[in-house]
Amino acid sequence: MGRLLEGPYVRRWQPYKKTLEKVLKDPRMAVGYLNTALEEGEWDAFLLALRNVAEVHGGMSKLAREVNLNRENLYRMLSTRGNPGMRNIFNILNAMGFRLTLLKDEPLDKAA
Secondary structure, three states: OOOOOOOOOOOOOOOHHHHHHHHHOOHHHHHHHHHHHHHHOOHHHHHHHHHHHHHHOOOHHHHHHHOOOOHHHHHHHOOOOOOOOHHHHHHHHHHOOOOOOOOOOOOOOOOO
16 A cells, blocks of 8 residues: 655654644645645535644734734634624734735637
């Protein structure tokens, strides 16, 4: 059975959470993880991804202070039942050093 992930971040048979933490410490990998969650189109998945990245990049308590929110509210906001407004999402991303960018969805065949 082959490895699902390869590279400097992953050791064989390492628990998922530890592997995810190692991967998400790299800001480029964190951006890719968040972008993939957004591209999947599942808001719950994006909120969970955002929470995972926040936990690795300083923790939820630090983030709550930076965005001027109660820690419990931040946890609730980034849960599957969460419904944060765009202003909160922008503030959270900004506090972690990220920004949201929109791109026009272009067809693969531009001649069509």
